[in-house]
Amino acid sequence: MKVAIISRNTIKPSKPTPLHLRTYNLSLLDQLAASQHVDLIFFYPSNSNLEYKNVASQVLEKSHHLQSSLSKTLVNFYPFAGQVKDRSTIECNDHGAYFVEAQINCELRDFLSKPDPDKLCQFVPSNDPETIRLASGFLLHVQLTAFTCGGIAVTVSPSHKLTDISSLCTFIRGWTGIALGDEESVIPEFYGASFLPQGDLQNHDMITSVHRNNTKRFVFSATMIASLKDNIKRAIGHGHGQHWASSTDVVTAVLLRSFMAATKSILGSSHPFQFHQVVNLRPRMNPPLPKNSIGNLVWLSTTFFEGNETELHELTAKTRKDLEVFYHEKANKFKGHQGSAFICDLINYNRDGKLYNKNITNMLCTSLSQFPLYDFDFGGGKPIWVTCPMYNGNTIVLTSTKSGDGIEAWITLEEKVMDLVERDENLLAIASLNPSAFPNH
Structure with missing residues (x-):
């Protein structure tokens, strides 16, 4: 099951970027973002309408269509075709996106099983x-990987300096709209430094990446999530549970309980840790920012745990309470010159060791379950599976299942901790460990 590279191409915008748009000033949050790329992978089956053609011609047609529509998309999303000039600026010089064609020697069904x-x-x-080596300097990478059956995987990988997950989804929504013939389906909003001015970033860093750890996939069914919600509502008390038990809350509580039990088993005692949830600031601003606003418009809501919390309702209530505090007291502060000062104060708090103490374990969770990932159609139908692999620990990544009512969780932990988590009977009674991702398999 090996991937072989067939070709590598540069895709430039179909129209040149106007001179007055050639310089894009990053916001402070863009400056703080890691320079690594964010990967979102879509798996598409062979198009039944093209069965009369051989596999090679199907894939060639799909690749040509993707490259042509990408070229048109880069006209509106012009910074994606630019280059980083310095720590604060993107030069929108139509450098282009880097497009890779590859093939894998197996069928899509076999891989997704x-x-x-x-x-x-x-x-x-x-x-x-x-x-x-060749793609160095490109802000957007794309890879089309063809399976022997004619199915494909499309990986969209922009630099985190320019996008968060919401921005990436906006870009793909614009790309798929153009691929389906609607060239004005999405017009992005670029705010950058005009929304959140830049700042002095010496010695200022967000959570840094950790070496690659062990990653496992757990799937939570809609039925099980609904049952857990009912149990949590009853435990929290009438009148509160309805607001304190979203599907994401429930799944993260289950995973946190398993992680804490594993850590305690290894250390022999409870161990304090902090749970960081990525918050999309757009809907939390007053007034809310447009969904199609591009950039890093996220921050972290942090919950501290002593390590001895064992009940799902306790974990759920605690994380939800801190989220609500963030929504109502902090989210609207991330704008303007006051927002820049507010962020620098938060970072200094971190740098002084008050937030990320070396004696406290940190876990990061990002949820994509609110984004319509399974609606993205490049012209050959909707995807049958979508995933966003992140291999830095300790990390939880949540996405919706294709049905839209279940949740898929990728969790990355140190190997010795993961060995206990994947054998946790309480977790396995609630979630399925890496079931088939192929429909009706």
């Missing part, structure tokens, strides 16, 4: 050393 986290990285452009 039991998705292997270690094999997923083969669908990511940054996995290939030669591509890394």
